Amino acid sequence: MAGMSPSERRLQKELMSLVKEPPPGVTVHADLVEKNLLQWIINMEGASGTLYEGESFQLQFKFSNKYPFDSPEVTFVGSNIPVHPHVYSNGHICLSILTDDWSPALSVQAVCLSIVSMLSSCKEKKRPPDNAFYVKTCSKNPKKTKWWYHDDSV
Template identity: 55%
Template sequence: MLTALSTKRLMRELNQLIKNPPSSHVRLLSHETLDKWKIQIIGADETLYADEKYILQFKFPNDYPLESPEVVFVGDCVPVHPHIYSNGHICLSILYQQWSPALTAEAVCISILSMLSSCTQKKPPKRDAIYVKRTKTASPKKTSWRFDDDNV
């Protein structure tokens, strides 16, 4: 059950995304419940991912924003990227150890869009198949991530 703080914060963020999306590359698709959203991101112009459409699923914990949301790519199309596994898990520090309650779902989307935009080569992460087999349907928040490669 969401806390009062979580409910108030999520309502504010949801209204902001609906009324004033951060860019034409980020758009709220649905919010089945207040704690589960789907957001479409479209690759930025003049990047490897230009005009490609992807869906991010956000699951917000009961104590959001003190704890980070679970964010994964869902659907038939997951970007081929050195920090995105084929099961949709994203290796991005702000989703785990570097999370701050000052961050929002909008900020996460912009960070992911930036991560895609700065990529110079479409290639899967090292040992993608092993990771996907090992994690199966587990939450990416159960993974012990290493953030030692920011040169993509």
């Protein structure tokens, strides 16, 4: 642990607790993360009894060296991007805790739980209404998007 930056120290702690006590349906590629603590790939399974049951998704977390004061950049990656009113087809997620409502007391685990819960409360699988336009015009980094959080129902 010596010689690590504060953000790496914290990420190392989070990794250990996530490996030890992962939330249901969440697994982390620990050996991949060990190589580069600033970029994580997390496997997420759709909760049973929801529209996403039986599906599995991959989440990518990118951390800056200002973490945890700066929120991580979280996107869905891989072949299966969930069809959800707050998830764009390029993997960007419209979720307030990822930008405005981020707090350093949140963690990878808390973000994963929020995303599982966001998927689980979905009643109809559809893309956001402005998906085509957004995907064409957005920045690669979802944190550069000026998100407009207006729908708390899903």
